[in-house]
Amino acid sequence: MTETPALGPRYRAPARVPSAPRLISPAGAGQVNRTRLLQILYDVGPTSRAQLARISRVTKTTIGAIVQPMIDDGILVEGEPQQSSSQGGKPARPIWFSPVDRPTVAVHLLPGTVRAALVSLTGSVITESSANFEATELDHDVIIDCVTSCIQDVLPSDGGAVLGVGVAVGGIVNTDEGRIVEVNLAPGLAGLELGPLLSRRLGLPVHLDHHPRVQALGDRWFGSGRRASSFASIYCGEAIGVGLVIDGAVHRGVAGAGGEVGHTIVDLGGTVCRCGRTGCWETIASHRWLQAEAAIAGLPAADALTVGPLARLAGDDHAGAEELFDRFARNVAIGIINLQQILAPGLFILHGDVVQGGEELRERVQKYVLDGIPVHAGGAPAITFASADDDITLLGAAALVLSQSLDLLT
Ligand SMILES: [Zn+2]
Incomplete structure (x- = not known):
């Protein structure tokens, strides 16, 4: 049996x-x-x-x-x-x-920056704090000190209890062990046993997950993914990742290995990615690509160019900007087409710097996506841009605590 x-x-x-x-x-x-x-x-x-x-x-x-x-x-x-x-x-x-029960602590850890918030069970941010550390910092104690102190800033001043801590990590994580595996933009975070170490320092349960998956949970509970049974929540900025909600559940893969869509290969003859492989989606649709291409096109302040300024240059008919803006839209669409062809989530919610491209960029991405997939009875996929200043990732980290820490109750 x-x-x-x-x-x-x-x-x-x-x-x-x-x-x-x-x-x-x-x-x-x-x-x-x-x-x-x-x-x-x-x-x-x-x-x-x-x-x-x-x-x-x-x-x-x-x-x-x-x-x-x-x-x-x-x-x-x-x-x-x-x-x-x-x-x-x-x-x-x-x-x-x-309304009076324990709130949760939500944390977003990025290369060089940590944001923490105290979030009520009804999904309101009560208080927030942020701190910086050197992205090149290699001493795990220094990083843990910084994250712990940022969390302590938002804990209830009356010493009231909290339900737990949820952490969104902008890098590869092992969700079974609460460990950061690798962060291309902050090598010092590699191997950091963030979950167990924070838990010991704070005396609280800590749950961590890949940032785009936490973002997807936030979209599902509090954002544009509400009531959608399947969708893809994409982060596109200095890096690219995806959180997939399939049939109502966030898909993690074994030990949280999934979601690294920025490192799916789209161009075998392409350039070398920060991950060491060649032709990843990130090599043609992240800031790094945008800035390299802007330099070739002779655009102003090319080495710090992001999507918002590029959209403005294109809108002003600056030479070369319109062509680059359009290629960027096509390159963003390529990864979305691949996801739609494999999983057909049907709805793509984009976050990160890409949303600074506004409605003009969204329409172009949508057009290239529709050009790249067959017409199907399941319907055409929709592309939406999240609000530029939402708290979706922090709310998702709070939702992570609610959905996972309650295992203790069963
Ligand atoms: Zn890569």
């Missing part, structure tokens, strides 16, 4: 899932079920057990088994009984997040 496999982060739902996140029955699917139930709550607001059961197409008993530990722990609360339906019956009590 074979044992029922443990349902951890590697578990993915069956392929056919309706637009509402469907729960997995019978009980025992732990984190996946809880994540989806929390998604439904964020999607539709305070909701009764009966409504939750209807939306997710499982029994009220299954819903009870998922929400009760979270009610017992004080994360969810039951509101006042609402008027019963016209058929009569017991008045329903809406379930929602406790």
